[in-house]
Amino acid sequence: MWDNRVTKLLNIEYPIIQAPMAGGVTTPELVASVSNAGGLGMVGAGYMEPGQLTSQIKEIKKLTDKPYGVNLFIPGDFRISKFDFDLAYNRLQPFRDELNIKEEVPVLPESKVDHVKFAQLLDVIIGEKVPVCSFTFGIPSEEVISKLKREGIILVGTATSLNEAVINENAGMDIVVGQGSEAGGHRGTFSEDGGDHLIGTMSLIPQLTEKVSIPVIAAGGIMNAKGVIASLCLGAKGVQMGTAFLTCRESGAHKVYKEAVLQATDTDTVLTRAFSGKWARGIKNQFIKDIEESQVHIPDYPVQNILTTQIRKAAASGNDSRFMSLWSGQSPGLAKDQTVKELIRDIVSQAEETKASF
Incomplete structure (x- = not known):
């Protein structure tokens, strides 16, 4: 049941990939536990500095000799004037006042900095001989793809539409993750506006598997054996799960964050x-509600992300979920407080029982 193109390509026992959640969730313990249990653990390195990634990889290697992977954000080009940047900063002052944050206006970001860091992270991945590298928010350059392939690194892309899946295949990705609109966290969209085409997993996956020849991984709202089996029936060769692993004990998610997901219902995410x-x-909270009601202009990523960094950090330090980013897929009601081993064990055993009953 489990032996297919993805398990062979990734050299894993079960076609279960732990979503590479950036921001501290994917601890070495989480990544290694998933790999040791037969899946593929992934480091969410989108916000990491090269030194941080190096340290985490070395720690993972101490905890497992199984395959694992690293995910990177494709850097984009952006522009914002000093006037608009300061204006966006000032609009967030009420939140800083609420949290007693004394912060100077951050340095106006430059897109070239992200491009330099991306290149440095790639050097770490090559130097540490990471077996799998995945990408979100776009496709790396032809030069980068060729360089990684020469090193024998398996490349995984992300698509939220058929067009993006075809772009991934044509670029040379070995595998593509089809991210349905149910998925928690950031949309992997790169060819259009991420809020425009919101295709659900059940609709997206069979369309991708009909049109692309590379293996497709299903992502979005998959939490247990039922979701895994449904994905395989739709033609996917595996699944990528985020929220299910986020509430596991090995996850680095803040305790308040985990509790918010565990208590959320099917209608709580937006x-x-x-x-x-x-x-x-993510789960709708006070910050999202206030921003939406104010109808203020929100600068594009990564500007807004930079401007809300201290707000999110202060909220986390104070165990205040009102102002934290509580990313979650649409099936939080299925999340459990358990170990990675228990999660994967239950998925495998229940899936095999279900298959035997067909």
């Missing part, structure tokens, strides 16, 4: 640009 300037799905 798509928002409030925290980062990029469309993302």
Whole structure:
């Protein structure tokens, strides 16, 4: 049941990939536990500095000898004037006042900085001989793809539409993750506005598997064996799960964040640009509500993400979920407080029982 193109390509036992959630969720313990349990653990390195990634990889290697991977954000080009940047900063002052944050106006970001860091992170991945590298928010250059392939690194892309899946295949990706609109966290959209085409997993996956020849991984709202089996029936060769792993004990998610997900219902998540300037799905809280009601202009990613950094950090330090980014897929009601081993064990056993009953 589990032996297919993805398990062979990734050299794993089960086609279960832990979503590469950036921001501290994917601890070495989480990544290694998933890999040791037969899946593929992934480091969410989108916000990491090269030194941080190096340290985490070395720690993972101490905890497992199984395959694992690293995910990177494709850097984009952006422009914002000093006037608009300061205006956006000032609009967030009420939140800083609420949290007693004394912060100077951050430095106006430059897109070239992200491009330099991206290149440095790639060097770390090559130097540490990471077996799998995935990408979100776009496709790396032809030069980068060729360089990684020469090193024998398996490349995984992200698509939220058929067009994006075809772009991934044509660019040379080995695998593509089809991210349905149910998925938590940031939309992987790169060819259009992330809030425009919101295709559900059940609709997206069979369309991708009919049109692209590379293996498709299903992502979005998958939490248990039922979701895994449904994805395989739709033609996917595996699944990528985020929220299910986020509430596991090995996850680095803040305790208040985990509790918010565990208590959330099916109607509690929304798509928002409030925290980062990029469309993302999370549990609606006071910050999202206030930003939406104010109808203020939200600068694009990564500007808004930079401007809300201290707000999110202060809220986390104070265990205040009102102003934290609580990313979650649309099935939080299925999340459990359990270990990674228990999660994967239950998925495998229940899936095999279900298959045997067909």
